[in-house]
Amino acid sequence: MQIKDVLLVPGNGAFFYDDQEAIRSGAIQDGFIYVGAPITPGFKSIRIPASSLSVGLVLTDDTVVWGDMMNVQYSGAGGRDPLFDTNQISDLTSRVVAPRLLDVDASRFRGSCTDVLEALERRLPLAVEYGVSQALLRAAAHLQRKTMAEIICGEFNLPLPKHRVPIYCQSGDAREINVDKMILKGVDVLPHGLINSRQKFGVDGQTFMDFVKWVATRTRQIGRPGYNPVLHFDVYGWIGQEIGLEPQRIADFICKVADTVPGFTLNVESPADFGSTHAQIENYAEIVSILDNRNSGARIVVDERCNTLEDVRLFAEAKAAHLVQIKTPDVGSVADTARAVLICKENKVGAYVGGSCTETDLSAQASVHVSVATQADMMLAKPGMGVDEAFSIVGNEQNRLLAILNRRRAQNEKVG
Incomplete structure (x- = not known):
């Protein structure tokens, strides 16, 4: 042994x-x-x-x-x-x-x-x-x-990956400064925003909408030519808290926000908390359906009430989100994180390997290998809320990994 x-x-x-x-x-x-x-x-x-x-x-x-x-x-x-x-x-x-x-x-x-x-x-x-x-x-x-990624590929019968996974950064409370950092560093998906209180969401969501518009404007102002990140905001259930838990009204609000940032894909994470996994699935599926029927540029991301592998399966099969956050410490085994990504892919639902700012460098690096091996749709820059450190840890680990895999692939082709 x-x-x-x-x-x-x-x-x-x-x-x-x-x-x-x-x-x-x-x-x-x-x-x-x-x-x-x-x-x-x-x-x-x-x-x-x-x-x-x-x-x-x-x-x-x-x-x-x-x-x-x-x-x-x-x-x-x-x-x-x-x-x-x-x-x-x-x-x-x-x-x-x-x-x-x-x-x-x-x-x-x-x-x-x-x-x-x-x-x-x-x-x-x-x-x-x-x-x-x-x-x-x-x-x-x-x-x-x-590499850890190769172990995952071997265990799940996956080909060696060739492509990088887009990285998503979160701002914490230092929103404006950290948005500037993300734009200057060319982050793929930004900024999270930490919209976790009535003060940050505003009456009827006006404060939140103003912030969304500011992020889009700032991106055009200081971003490099052609830079067009996905705008991703976590509202911690505040749309439902402020305007009510009726799916039609929530969808209407999200469409209104998306209309203020034409040319950008808008991800809205945790628009409402309906109190249970079953209720979350039922109502999120209705919101997704309304947005899809309108050909909206907005996508719903589920976090709360979608914790374990079985939860991920239920949400994916019900099409109760456009993108599922696979929140790694809540899923448990990293083998289950890999399974969760593959379940999302089977059901044609986006897979976002997330996690938490409370994690460590080691857990972040392991998450990178699982994300790249399974070719998730995006992964969180973690740990912490400082942008620079997390983006460096996750981005550099991904770059090093892909360099190793490219060399391994070239060697295999030479032998073959």
């Missing part, structure tokens, strides 16, 4: 865990903190530093391969796992997961994930699945002397 020891090391996520319910309920920002009492269980304050837990697999040649566990920024919201507790997760991993890791064939990625992450009475926390599967993917890559 190739794994002889397991290391667990507490660490930091790249941003903060936030109590979404408290923020939606009107918590006021004071500098970088939010004032008031938390609402979501597990939160001792509305904003707390993100924590992580690294799992290191010590292989028989004494190489150590790593994966990182963490939860998403808005933990405990929208049907997600509760707030990440490093001590609880470490204890569970030591007792339940570590003994399994010592008994698997680590050169078989999917097989080892199945053996190690198998549920007993209930499923393991998704953060555990996420971090352990990253480490197992790196172990298989090391043992087979391949």
